[in-house]
Amino acid sequence: MSAIRLECVWKHRGEGRRFVSVLRDISFAIEAGEVVLLLGPSGSGKTTLLGVVGGLLSADAGSVETAGALVDTQDQAARRRMRSSDIGFVFQRPSLLGGLTARENVLLMASLAGMDRKASEIEIDTLFESLGISALADHFPHQLSGGEEQRVGIARALIHRPAVLLADEPTGNLDAASGTAVAELMVALAVERRSAVLIATHDPRLERYASKRLLMRDGQAIVESA
Amino acid sequence: MSNLIAKGLRGGHVRFAICVAGIAVSTMLILVLFAVYRSVESGITTYLGQPGLDLWVAPRGTDNLIRSSGLITSDTLGEIRRLPNVVRADPILRAFVTVEAKGERVTLLAIGFRAPHGLGGPTFISGLAPASSDEIVIDRAAAHLLHVRVGDTVSLNRQTKRIVGISRETNLLATQFVFGDLASMSDPVPLVSFIVVEVAKKARPLDVLRDIHRDRHDLDIFTSEEFLRNNLREVGAGFRPMLLLITILGTTSAALLVAFLIEGVVEERRGELAVLLATGMTPAAIAGGLTLHAARLLVAGIAAGTACAHLLSWGLDLAAPVVPLTYSSGDLLIVASMLSAAGVIASVVPLLRLKDIDPLEAFRS
Numbered sequence: 001m002s003a004i005r006l007e008c009v010w011k012h013r014g015e016g017r018r019f020v021s022v023l024r025d026i027s028f029a030i031e032a033g034e035v036v037l038l039l040g041p042s043g044s045g046k047t048t049l050l051g052v053v054g055g056l057l058s059a060d061a062g063s064v065e066t067a068g069a070l071v072d073t074q075d076q077a078a079r080r081r082m083r084s085s086d087i088g089f090v091f092q093r094p095s096l097l098g099g100l101t102a103r104e105n106v107l108l109m110a111s112l113a114g115m116d117r118k119a120s121e122i123e124i125d126t127l128f129e130s131l132g133i134s135a136l137a138d139h140f141p142h143q144l145s146g147g148e149e150q151r152v153g154i155a156r157a158l159i160h161r162p163a164v165l166l167a168d169e170p171t172g173n174l175d176a177a178s179g180t181a182v183a184e185l186m187v188a189l190a191v192e193r194r195s196a197v198l199i200a201t202h203d204p205r206l207e208r209y210a211s212k213r214l215l216m217r218d219g220q221a222i223v224e225s226a
Numbered sequence: 227m228s229n230l231i232a233k234g235l236r237g238g239h240v241r242f243a244i245c246v247a248g249i250a251v252s253t254m255l256i257l258v259l260f261a262v263y264r265s266v267e268s269g270i271t272t273y274l275g276q277p278g279l280d281l282w283v284a285p286r287g288t289d290n291l292i293r294s295s296g297l298i299t300s301d302t303l304g305e306i307r308r309l310p311n312v313v314r315a316d317p318i319l320r321a322f323v324t325v326e327a328k329g330e331r332v333t334l335l336a337i338g339f340r341a342p343h344g345l346g347g348p349t350f351i352s353g354l355a356p357a358s359s360d361e362i363v364i365d366r367a368a369a370h371l372l373h374v375r376v377g378d379t380v381s382l383n384r385q386t387k388r389i390v391g392i393s394r395e396t397n398l399l400a401t402q403f404v405f406g407d408l409a410s411m412s413d414p415v416p417l418v419s420f421i422v423v424e425v426a427k428k429a430r431p432l433d434v435l436r437d438i439h440r441d442r443h444d445l446d447i448f449t450s451e452e453f454l455r456n457n458l459r460e461v462g463a464g465f466r467p468m469l470l471l472i473t474i475l476g477t478t479s480a481a482l483l484v485a486f487l488i489e490g491v492v493e494e495r496r497g498e499l500a501v502l503l504a505t506g507m508t509p510a511a512i513a514g515g516l517t518l519h520a521a522r523l524l525v526a527g528i529a530a531g532t533a534c535a536h537l538l539s540w541g542l543d544l545a546a547p548v549v550p551l552t553y554s555s556g557d558l559l560i561v562a563s564m565l566s567a568a569g570v571i572a573s574v575v576p577l578l579r580l581k582d583i584d585p586l587e588a589f590r591s
Binding site for chain 1: 227230231233234235236495497498500501502504505506507508585586588589
């Protein structure tokens with residue numbers, strides 16, 4: 001069973017003369033532990049596709065299956081549960097909560113996913129060590145660099161060992177060296193945890209980690225092997 | 227989780243401190259007004275609640291001590307004393323007098339009684355009851371205003387009097403009490419303002435009241451409870467509207483501060499809130515965390531305001547005991563409950579704006 005499966009998915013926006021099909025007949029599948037890049041110019045529908053896969057948006061037609069659940073048939077509460085327990089999100093800007101330390105930010109996600117406090121603490125130590133930020137665990141976001149903040153964001157996305165990791169321009173705000181290091185760590189940790197990874201990006205450096213590429217253009221996707 | 231959300235979304239320390247200070251000032255404002263009202267109430271209750279003041283006989287149309295008018299002839303006293311079950315009946319003369327000392331001048335509410343041991347005398351902080359017509363007992367606040375103490379002399383209606391005692395619970399804020407022998411307050415004394423009656427233990431004050439009323443329809447007679455109620459109504463009449471107004475204004479300003487703080491969080495931390503929503507947190511959970519934040523703000527503000535009111539009360543009592551400040555834990559509970567409820571209700575408005583945040587904003591921020 002695929003971790004992500006989309007079949008003939010359509011998503012429209014607007015009405016009348018402003019009517020636009022943002023996603024047109026999209027079909028693809030991503031297996032556990034597989035990394036897929038979502039490429040395309042701005043406005044091509046990458047974020048909308050992430051939203052549909054993550055249950056933040058509903059498809060107007062077609063079928064979306066994420067982490068074994070048919071997203072279309074779920075109500076809002078079930079989608080929230082799915083997002084908190086089966087999906088990890090990495091955003092361009094991690095937007096960590098300013099009043100919490102790095103550890104507490106990740107702990108909040110673990111708590112949301114219903115993880116036991118002790119198990120969460122152990123998992124955070126492991127993740128922080130892998131990400132090279134153990135010494136920063138008690139730092140607040142304003143005390144971290146952009147790269148360090150993004151690493152905490154990755155720990156937050158992976159703490160609950162999600163079946164699916166959705167990343168939106170994870171290196172977009174980082175310099176070349178930091179971006180490469182962060183991307184490598186994110187992909188390595190996600191694959192190690194058997195998460196299916198879908199990364200929306202403009203960054204060609206990430207192509208070497210992907211098994212497939214989804215090229216988005218005017219709402220349509222062309223699947224290419226990497 | 228609410229705890230982590232509240233901690234995570236708290237605003238800057240400076241803004242928090244400003245809001246706490248604002249709520250503290252509102253709390254203090256309301257508490258101080260409560261305290262002033264309570265101390266006046268307490269003064270009246272203490273004076274009128276003295277043992278032996280079972281019935282108050284007043285001229286027709288007078289039902290309280292503060293604004294009495296008319297006088298009773300002294301032969302009435304003899305009639306009442308002759309009634310069965312009357313243990314004691316003493317006259318009280320109530321008048322406003324001007325007291326001067328050391329260049330200061332105040333108008334006081336004079337209570338003339340059958341000194342030194344007649345009914346209706348003062349309750350003391352220090353000193354003794356007046357034993358002659360040239361001796362008086364003065365309220366503590368009045369003594370402070372006149373810069374006098376026990377042993378000093380003052381001019382009362384241009385007659386020299388010696389202070390032999392300082393009384394307590396006799397400050398009505400707008401005026402204070404001064405006590406003296408009947409003769410010291412009016413010379414000669416053909417008329418009195420009230421007659422206070424002590425009823426025998428075995429008898430019911432109401433029966434004696436009826437006995438007096440049977441022969442004297444020109445008098446109004448009150449039990450101690452009724453007379454106390456009348457006096458509390460009288461002192462509260464001016465206070466209550468002001469107390470209500472200040473309470474409403476203070477509560478509103480505290481509520482607005484809470485709303486302002488929560489609105490600031492919702493508006494400025496939109497990106498973080500969108501991430502929380504995107505990762506599966508419910509708006510209710512976020513609202514719970516923000517409400518906890520608002521509750522902490524309120525608790526800090528109310529605690530600071532209470533502490534300041536206590537300090538003010540202590541400082542005033544020490545340095546200038548003119549405005550008595552006494553409030554009960556019940557008053558504090560009322561003020562805290564009102565402010566908390568208003569604050570929590572006010573935070574609902576910005577919390578409703580949570581539903582305007584699209585989780586997809588997390589991808590765009």
